[in-house]
Amino acid sequence: MSNLLSVENLTMKFGGLTAIDDLSFDAKNNQITSIIGPNGAGKTTVFNCLTGFYKPTNGQMFLHKEDNKISLRKYTDFKIAYVAKVARTFQNIRLFPAMSVLENLLVAQHNELMVASGYSLFGLLNLKSYRDKEQLAVDKAKYWLDIIGLTHRADDNAGDLPYGDQRKLEIVRAMCIEPRLLCLDEPAAGLNPKESAELNKLLKFIKTEKQTGILLIEHDMSVVMGISDHVVVLNYGKKIFEGTADQTKNSKEVIEAYLGVDE
Amino acid sequence: MEKKDIIQSFKDSLFTGLIALALFGPIVGLRTVSKGEGLFITPQWGVVFLLVGLCILGRFLININSARRKEFKIFSTLSSKFSSITEDKAKHFAITGILFAVVFPFLPFTDRYFMDVAIMILTYIMLGWGLNIVVGLAGLLDLGYVAFYAVGAYSYALIATTFGWSFWICLPLAGVFAAFFGILLGFPVLRLRGDYLAIVTLGFGEIIRIILINWYEVTNGPDGITGIPRPSFFGLPFKRSPDEGETSFHLFFNLEYSTMHRIIFLYYLILVLALITNYFTLKIRKLPVGRAWEALREDEIACKSLGVNPTNTKLTAFAIGAMFGGFAGSFFATRQAFISPESFTFIESAIIVAIVVLGGMGSQTGVVLASIFLIGITEMFRDLEQYRMIAFGGAMVLIMVFKPKGILANRKPTILMHGDKK
Numbered sequence A: 001m002s003n004l005l006s007v008e009n010l011t012m013k014f015g016g017l018t019a020i021d022d023l024s025f026d027a028k029n030n031q032i033t034s035i036i037g038p039n040g041a042g043k044t045t046v047f048n049c050l051t052g053f054y055k056p057t058n059g060q061m062f063l064h065k066e067d068n069k070i071s072l073r074k075y076t077d078f079k080i081a082y083v084a085k086v087a088r089t090f091q092n093i094r095l096f097p098a099m100s101v102l103e104n105l106l107v108a109q110h111n112e113l114m115v116a117s118g119y120s121l122f123g124l125l126n127l128k129s130y131r132d133k134e135q136l137a138v139d140k141a142k143y144w145l146d147i148i149g150l151t152h153r154a155d156d157n158a159g160d161l162p163y164g165d166q167r168k169l170e171i172v173r174a175m176c177i178e179p180r181l182l183c184l185d186e187p188a189a190g191l192n193p194k195e196s197a198e199l200n201k202l203l204k205f206i207k208t209e210k211q212t213g214i215l216l217i218e219h220d221m222s223v224v225m226g227i228s229d230h231v232v233v234l235n236y237g238k239k240i241f242e243g244t245a246d247q248t249k250n251s252k253e254v255i256e257a258y259l260g261v262d263e
Numbered sequence B: 001m002e003k004k005d006i007i008q009s010f011k012d013s014l015f016t017g018l019i020a021l022a023l024f025g026p027i028v029g030l031r032t033v034s035k036g037e038g039l040f041i042t043p044q045w046g047v048v049f050l051l052v053g054l055c056i057l058g059r060f061l062i063n064i065n066s067a068r069r070k071e072f073k074i075f076s077t078l079s080s081k082f083s084s085i086t087e088d089k090a091k092h093f094a095i096t097g098i099l100f101a102v103v104f105p106f107l108p109f110t111d112r113y114f115m116d117v118a119i120m121i122l123t124y125i126m127l128g129w130g131l132n133i134v135v136g137l138a139g140l141l142d143l144g145y146v147a148f149y150a151v152g153a154y155s156y157a158l159i160a161t162t163f164g165w166s167f168w169i170c171l172p173l174a175g176v177f178a179a180f181f182g183i184l185l186g187f188p189v190l191r192l193r194g195d196y197l198a199i200v201t202l203g204f205g206e207i208i209r210i211i212l213i214n215w216y217e218v219t220n221g222p223d224g225i226t227g228i229p230r231p232s233f234f235g236l237p238f239k240r241s242p243d244e245g246e247t248s249f250h251l252f253f254n255l256e257y258s259t260m261h262r263i264i265f266l267y268y269l270i271l272v273l274a275l276i277t278n279y280f281t282l283k284i285r286k287l288p289v290g291r292a293w294e295a296l297r298e299d300e301i302a303c304k305s306l307g308v309n310p311t312n313t314k315l316t317a318f319a320i321g322a323m324f325g326g327f328a329g330s331f332f333a334t335r336q337a338f339i340s341p342e343s344f345t346f347i348e349s350a351i352i353v354a355i356v357v358l359g360g361m362g363s364q365t366g367v368v369l370a371s372i373f374l375i376g377i378t379e380m381f382r383d384l385e386q387y388r389m390i391a392f393g394g395a396m397v398l399i400m401v402f403k404p405k406g407i408l409a410n411r412k413p414t415i416l417m418h419g420d421k422k
Helices: A043-050 A079-084 A101-107 A110-116 A121-125 A128-148 A163-175 A193-209 A221-227 A245-250 A252-259 B003-029 B045-067 B073-088 B090-106 B112-137 B146-163 B167-189 B194-214 B260-285 B288-298 B300-305 B310-336 B346-359 B364-380 B382-402
Strands: A003-014 A017-028 A032-036 A058-065 A068-071 A086-088 A181-185 A213-217 A230-235 A238-243 B030-035 B038-043
Touching: A003 A043, A003 A213, A017 A032, A017 A043, A017 A058, A017 A213, A017 A230, A017 A238, A032 A043, A032 A221, A043 A086, A043 A181, A043 A213, A079 A086, A086 A163, A101 A110, A101 A128, A101 A163, A101 B288, A110 A128, A110 B288, A121 A128, A121 B260, A128 A163, A128 A193, A163 A181, A163 A193, A193 A213, A193 A221, A213 A221, A221 A245, A230 A245, A230 A252, A238 A245, A238 A252, A245 A252, B003 B030, B003 B045, B090 B112, B090 B260, B090 B364, B112 B260, B112 B288, B112 B310, B112 B346, B112 B364, B146 B167, B146 B194, B146 B310, B146 B346, B167 B194, B167 B310, B194 B346, B260 B288, B260 B310, B260 B364, B288 B300, B288 B310, B300 B310, B346 B364, B346 B382, B364 B382
Parallel strands: A032 A213, A032 A230, A086 A181, A181 A213
Antiparallel strands: A003 A017, A003 A058, A058 A068, A230 A238, B030 B038
């Protein structure tokens, strides 16, 4: 199994506060790598560094693409998603609430559609080549909506969906950019056990069928232990443990710092 | 209604009357008149009692009404009926509207005054549609839209008076210049949102106006530019006696000369320009760039995470919105034949923003209704002179009370998966 992402000596300082301290870990292709740890351990900061929202103080992040590796530090902002193909979701759902479900998925395919529409010129002329491309984009959206079972609500506003469906929609919206690495920030937060189980199924599907590496931040241990191939545990910005789910469950440091002991 | 309620509301109205007496007594009742060497007080108690009486009566009526819980019920049913009609039959409504606009100049009651008001309303509709791209779709609150209107008008005026080029060449040039200024404004404000953006754009509008006043060598300062060429009907000017070797409109079509010909032509010109703006907006809204505008309005961070370039997206919105402002500006210049910085004050921006917001952000039909309503109201109350701004303000308050999201606030998805079932 080849490496997909390697994070090397990543450090992020906000003034005097060191949010991430010399963190190194690898994520492999077609695997789910979970990052867990107590609140304030720096998990979301790792994501923000990876997806270009923060510029890390120190360290390197590489995305391996066949034989060459590209440094994520070179890309900022929207280019992470556009060029490096790293997609993410957010801790607080960030859909486009007043736009329809289908439109949400089409915005995710913006860059391809923009080229297909000749930067709006062919689109304004209503050329067939553009209409065909748009139909392909709609088909792709329909494919993902079928998977999460929301096809019948495609024309409703995204903001009108129930919470669990919004979570799933955000994940498939990120999948519409055809990412190589998908970063999910607490996708199971606020879901009931049934919805969590559905989420597990969806993530396993993405991992096996779409050959996409997944990086997961999660507090819900039923999700983490159920689907993770690899677990990285953070505490105060430092990596305190790394291993498989079973190893993590039985590690003394992790139990002390995060999982807790039974009375 | 019970007897107790009536007594209660009667007491309440008497109390209101007491307050009214305390207020109107000194303010209205004691009138100072200057006679010769001093001020004298002339009491006018009759007026005071009339006003107090009105207050008591008004309060009493309101009390009775609210006791019956019928307060403003007529208004809300009216407005809900109104919106349901327009939602269901938006297409019919649009077609009827356009047909009416086309035949309007030939209706029996249409005179010069009506035509002028109609041209003014259409200009504001076009400006509203242009600004709708920036405010309604991209969600960038622009309080300096009049700047692009001014840039368009001045570009047209300067090019036309200096080079003597025809309207149809100057019009696109004016649009290009305005779009350029749109990008110029766009760059520094890329990082700003909401209130901060509004303040900067407001400043930009003022900067342009002050440049127009002070750059005397080019813009002729506060004196403005005179003698801007009138548009011609595809080369046929609207003149009573054409120059040598020239045929004028009425001679070519063998008509009696009338000043109305030019007015009617201007009317159709702005109608076509406005409809082009509308068509363009409706089209581009369904293209990727239009969806990106709306997505940017909804959530900029999510846009970035999906690889949408926010810089380009915002700049295109500014540029295209400004371009239509520029077109409207050059129309304004050619209609007036005279422009000066006075025509491009902040109040114009405010009216255009009001039209977009009251119409319902992003709603094209809403802009039409709001323009007719706002411009029509100010025209209707022209006899009230300075008090007509009160009517204007009152109209805005009424819309905001009964339709807080604008007259037509429904948004239709740009693309449907299951077709139009509803």
